Amino acid sequence: LSPCSGSGHDSDKGSDAGSDQMVDGINLDEIKEFAKAFKLRRLSLGLTQTQVGQALSVTEGPAYSQSAICRFEKLDITPKSAQKIKPVLERWMKEAEDRYKNGHQNLNEFVGMEPSKKRKRRTSFTPQALEILNTQFERNTHPSGAEITTLAHQLGYEREVIRIWFCNKRQALKNTVRMMSKGSSPI
């Protein structure tokens, strides 16, 4: 991998940790542990990466996407970057947990969750609609935005529902292909 080092010498931490793995004056093991704990704390509060990211964007600026949280949890970032983000997450999570103790409403408010954010009801497509959808899928597995909109309107379903249908359909197709190529005996 590209070394890319030497941009800055942070010698702020004078404390020498004995057996921990240190890189550029950063304690990797400590960060690793924190990341793991952070994920668990997040799940304990029933929060998604998206929610954490959005909430942080409000208080800390617009640099916290779902991807960013994901990458931190998996430590798919540079040590320097992790070191920078860690205290922010630490502080935020502390606050969130405190709010949680004082009642869920406080947490919801803090995170900016909708109070009655229920899962969407599972739509069931009519056979007629499915037939048309499948026909379209055979023609083109990746319809454009405009095509999806038209199709949704034509069939009388929400646009998003149609979009998701194509996502899942592509998924199913891929899985089928994968299974077939595995050479498993047909049932």
Next chain:
Amino acid sequence: LSPCSGSGHDSDKGSDAGSDQMVDGINLDEIKEFAKAFKLRRLSLGLTQTQVGQALSVTEGPAYSQSAICRFEKLDITPKSAQKIKPVLERWMKEAEDRYKNGHQNLNEFVGMEPSKKRKRRTSFTPQALEILNTQFERNTHPSGAEITTLAHQLGYEREVIRIWFCNKRQALKNTVRMMSKGSSPI
């Protein structure tokens, strides 16, 4: 659409605080608490509902699908049913956690996970490949389709991977140039 609301939904539970909620001699609150803890313990071990279900099917008989685990965690089952399943899950989880303490390999074995079941590729280029790629890039930042195909075959990577490499490389170059020249056209 006919909303058909109010289908067998209990009205608000103005349950009295302090005493446990009992139904048919079953302590609902206890089960509720267990279900929540179970989910957290499952996540701590990094297991999916599917994995738990499959593992249980081996040790406890074929009555534990992913759906079943899901429904237990959400308590979307009858109290009687929950009461019946609870000790099974309790026992299994205990065992799983013990194995986990003795090393991940033990857990994997217990759960029946594929040792090498990892998510997906993430192409990383060998230094040799990178050297060749960079040489080609210096010669021509916009290789034709045929050239990309040849190069991909030569290096032993997927064509698409190579194509994208050039995209990203051009991007990097552009960013560098832009940074150097400071004022640039917004393309």
Next chain:
DNA sequence: AGCATAAATAATAA
């Protein structure tokens, strides 16, 4: 009682 798959979430590519 659990399969099929819609919806939601996490991870990765562009």
Next chain:
DNA sequence: TTATTATTTATGCT
């Protein structure tokens, strides 16, 4: 970053 894919969860159905 944002868009999209891969994975997991949840639920309509019989």
